[in-house]
Amino acid sequence: MISIPTERKVLNENDRLAAGIRKALEATHTLSLNFIGSPGAGKTGFLERTLRMLPAGTRAAVLTGDIQTENDAIRLARYGYPVRQITTAGACHLDARMVESHLIDWDLEGLDLLLIENVGNLVCPTSYDLGEDGKVVILSVAEGEDKPLKYPGIFRKAELMILSKTDLLPFVPFNAELACDCARSVHPDIEIIEASSMTGDGFGQWMDWLERRMQGKQILAEDFAAAIQ
């Protein structure tokens, strides 16, 4: 009997592909964000409003994951940006291989922003790196305030939480302050934006956040270019 030390990640193969995607997006200065939330949290609606509000000339594209149907891609394609549906046929999350194969003939050089809508699920997508710059978790006011305590993994890994559907607050027994406290108790530095894709409330703050992150990526890329010259 021999014992072989195999100190590496179980999802080593996924992480290897994700690293390749990250490197490609680094070279093209493309900011990529991975949106994760429960089914019905309002991910697609949030991205629709985002696409509508992007400053003219922004070069954006969307990958949207679902177990079945092209419905989300059809919704998202109405705003004039390239959109591709990833149908996982059973898998409860996107993985790096799926993202890589759906990016394959897109000109990343011509993209400033890649939005990835994961399969509706707060557990499994957390484990799979897609080569993104950051994860955004979407929690709607139609859910429980304690979701961050029940599903701490994603709230720890996300840099931003969108508290969505705030237009429903007058009609549902939801304590927004408590939800934010729950999120901060598992991730003290998480940024939080309260937003409604119906009314547009909070989207000013979100678009500022997005612009800042896109600029950050450009500056990093310029620094990198200067450093290697």
Added chain:
Amino acid sequence: MHEMGIASSILEAVQKELLRYPGYRAAKVDVRIGAYAGVDAESLRFCFDAIVKDSPQAPLELAIEPGTGDELDFSSMEFEEVNA
């Protein structure tokens, strides 16, 4: 929920590692799973046993140790000589 995918990744990694040790078969694989890994140990064990049962690697033991944070790592694999 995605434990079947994780189980497949573990079995594939064992099969890949075995290629480097001709004449050996795998007896045991050790993984470490942190509390925030989002992986349920019992469910992983169930999935792993189900896919190993019908594979050339059967019987193969999965040992699960508690890890830290969102750790989901291999720690070691044990191989034994065939017909030794």
